[in-house]
Amino acid sequence: MQRRAGKSGTIAGTIAGVSALGMAAVLSGCGLSQGSDDVTLRLVAADYGDSAANSSEKYWDKLVAAYEKDHPNVTVDVTVLSWNDVDAKVKEMVDAGNAPDMAQIGAYADYAADDQLYKAGDVLSIPVEADFVGQLADAGKVRGVQYGLPFASSTRLLFYNKTLFEKAGLTAPTTWAELAADATALKQDGVKYPYALPLGSEEAQAETMQWLLSGGGGYTQTVSSYSLDSAENVATFGWLKNELVGKGLTGPVAPGKLDRADAFAAFTNGDVGMLNGHPSLMKAAAKKGVKVGMVPMPGVDGPARVSMGVADWMLAFRKNGHADQIGDFLDFVYSEENVLDFSREYDLLPVTNSASQVMSTVKQDADLQPFLEELPLSQLYPVGWTSWAQVSAAVKQEIGRAVTPSGSPAAILGQLQTTAATAESAAGE
Template sequence: MQRHFLGMRAAAAALATAVTLTGCGASGDSPDKVTLTLVAADYDVNGGQSSKTYWASLIKKFEVENSHIDVQVQIEPWTDVDRKVAELVKEGEAPDMAQIGAYADYAAADKLYTADQLLSVPVQANFLGPLVQAGEQRRVQYGLPFAASTRLLFYNKELFEQAGVAKAPETWEELREAAELLKSETDVDYPFALPLGPEEAQIETMMWLLGGEGNGYVDPGGSYSIDTDENTATLDWVKSNLVAPGLTGPGTPGELNRKAAYAAFTRGEVGMLNGHPSLMRQAEKAGIELGKVPVPGRDGKPKAPLGVADWIMGFKENGNKDEIGAFLNFLFTDENVLAFASQNDLLPVTVSASEAMELNPRHKNLREFLQELPSAQLPPVDKTSWALVSDDIKRNIGKAVAPGGSPAKVLDKIAQNAALEEEKERE
């Protein structure tokens, strides 16, 4: 499931500048007032009002240009938003649009409009290639990428200097050697923080699997391939070379969540970890001098960098296709895409906005992340079974590297469960 950039950069960017709301999906002729409902996730990690402010400003501008459409937005925390939307859909009260973490179940149940039913051709062509493919089921796009991110290896420059680590690691062996120096020379709590707790273990694990020259969780044909020899060898290496020697810190990786690992990094208690762009701002506020490089692989660069995306979608239930399309065409203009990405230290989902961000000196700290995205591989979010398989990984993968744990047995059990879910998916 390697995700490849589609190579539409110049054409898509040029087309995108010509997009207007009178294109496909817009409806400026109806005299009747239509109210659209949107359920969206809260991205403000500090509990502030930034998500509400973003949507309020965008909707106000949209309604000025589309006086016959009102948009009502409901902001929900990430811990609740997917469940809230699922409940509304189950009760027959689906919102017109939802901005959440997954789309596949709704697409498989024929509850969503396709991308080409909602978006103008220039807007649809402007999405980055890996995100288009991740949003497709049976070669039809339903999931519209809303925000994206990649991961880099973050390290504490001051601790590296104290430990005598001359350069950031580029291979697993160099990472192990750096972690050993951090432990022996600085006695830092977490030479390498490995968050395999249930918060986001499926993402941390996938980075390692790609670094071990595996395909991640699926083979090139899209079927689960979790317990491969490459994946087993990867977790064997992590267990033997990082966890067993005590280089991943106190406790076991299966008990460490990403949020706790990031907090420890900002306290100066972590030498290295695989980091999300949002950690940069937190580290800077805490006075941590942060370095960042591509995530190392076994012998150098991984098979592919990891990409992650969140999604927005339009539901058929209320029949407001034209009005939903008008709003989404407006949402995906460069101005609005860049405003959201910049506000949250995330990556734009379109070609033209990505190019604009990369050229803007204000966003030079995101350039390394941007460069990873066009060739990134995403988790198999197009599979309706992925939610259950992902949860299985979150709850159990930490056991593979725990004392007495067996990577082969844990991967085999997860693979068996995934095969059962995949069979249901085919029925």
Template sequence: MGKAVRRYRGTTAVLAALTITATLSGCGAGAADGVTLKLVAADYGSTDANTSEKYWNDLARAYEKKTPGVKIDVTVLSWKDVDREVAGMVERGEAPDLAQIGAYADYAHEGKLYPVDTLVSVPTQANFLPMLRQAGEVDRVQYGLPFGASTRMLFFNEELFDKAGAAPPADWDGLRTAARKLEAKGVKFPFALPLGSEESQAETMMWLLGGGGGYRDTTGTAYQIDSPANVQTMTWLKEELVGEGLTGPVAPGDLDRQQAFDAFVRGEVGMLNGHPTLMETAEKAGVKVGTVPLPGVNGKAKATLGVADWMMAFKENGHRKEIGEFLDFVYTDKNVLEFSDRYDLLPVTVTASTAMEADPEHAALRPFLEELAGSELYPVGETSWAKVSESVKKNIGRAVAPDGNPRAVLGEIARDARAAEASASAR
């Protein structure tokens, strides 16, 4: 709540003060001569100047210098292409040794990945944040190594709030009240609600958690998409926000996340659900950003959305030892923090998170770090999730349309989820 604290690059002083040391599993001892590890990674950069290719090439050259006889062949692809390209490589029998992409579960279920405990040292595996380590498991075996994390908070434009006499919301009633005041002052998007095809599975999950529900039941064993709590949540959105004209001139089903973020950076949005990268971008554009935990129906939401991308190691080329030693190097604090710093992400390891939290230059990220510990991730360990996510993106916008029926739309998505689960279990 209140003004976001500006932050600057650098964690060297804190690392020195904490005397955090990295555990390298044999990195300096060398490996079999002539081994080349092929790495395919996603590009987190927005321009040629900040492409992830530079990060990976610098890291690869540093590792090669430390480990004679091992070469790292780096390919960096855009997020639009990387998952499809890796899938094609695997299908052709040309799997990379390492892939840093969005999902691992299908490959794990097909027996194509090394279990993490056969790759990295015990200190490296134990250093992953517990909830992220667990999210990387299939049938209680970890196959996905988290790589870059993020979480969400409610962002508000402090200048627009001041002009409207609005207070940062602590629950849905407060959110609606603030949106009404913003709308009365002519704010274009009092609350930006992106339920378009780009990433509406994320926006939807945040609202479902705020209403006491979610995609999965409390045991995490089954989908509960059309539960009474979820129906009530989508009905509230349809009637109390969208129906009152508080979500702006673009129908939520036609509004993609990037459109909403761009509008926030332009100063046209009073409130939206955002992540750390947006905060820095908006502040650079002159927007005074305030943040509060995601509001829920009766106070703070039970959890916020946590997101992680994944590193995985394929068995196909048989370089288990060399892959594991390289991953121990990748997950040292220095490298984790450098990547997190560069792309405004949250570290995925305990020691790097501790260093970032203690660093006053990262004060603005402390609320996100605190929220991450209690966040809820997508059910990425389920092979059914990809199809469920697509169904949400395709259909959820209709639930809040003027002629929409939240119960019916959620029922459609629930049927798709059951079919996806049945298909997965039949494999």
């Protein structure tokens, strides 16, 4: 396939809902040829909404209608599933030999390793491929080749309840010691969760990574090896166990039993003094009348030098062909207008430089600018490693035990390192 210098504008297509013919294509597992030039593409996408009112179905419906005007011969059937189901459903489809043409999900590395995906350069026009934010594009690479197309991103900041802080006469912390001192004062004022530490199975890998980075460590030490049991990481979890959890500063629920969603809900109810949060928490808190302050994650001696970044991915599967049609549609998906619409609707950061430049300068997006400033300093999960899914699952399952009264950070992190090393070795075979 020849690379396109820009949007071709030559591929005719229509995006429509699932029709009888479209359903036949879904069931048959291949693109439907309605005529000599007609193609049906299937896209399975995750739902970023928190209610029917802002379901991602509405975003895709609007995008569909706009694309339909200029493309009468391509039908794109979009199926939106919850985050609880979408990754598993796509895997089920792929394992059954019924891969969709595109999937917007949380991981891509396994499919890339199995040679099931188009390279970014096989489908996207050169300007669109070049517009991805640099570290997000790099995170989408396996062995130096980009397969994962970033679709949504966010960074994390330390959120604090301004009302509770003002009542206690506190200022936002910049160091771990200041965070612990603020948490102590909040506890004395009767705050239920002075610092909410969600190390439950829902998203423990995120809270863990944020703290590891703030302590000068992380999940990986080199481009090819894990370092979960590094001295820095052991010290970080030792501090959490002794200075926060052990002193009763993390609330009534044991960190290993506290999920992110429950921590966020407690924050919006005014029961949390501080926690790590992403952009969507701003809107949820505002709806409940909680006044929010946000600062970079504190570190040992000052604000952490590196923040945690997160990205979700668009995948283009090779199973059914249609590289040109997929590419033309994705060029439209990644246009500046559509990226901005999605990012603003769901309080997420844009994955393209062009949309990021707009957001960084207009008043409309002022609330997201602190997160945009953190993005160039952020580090993402090692999503390009096929072992990461197994390692992430192990962290979710085990890391909460490191801060229990009888838990040993060194022992738990050592066990996780063994799991990680074994998984990476198996992935390389």
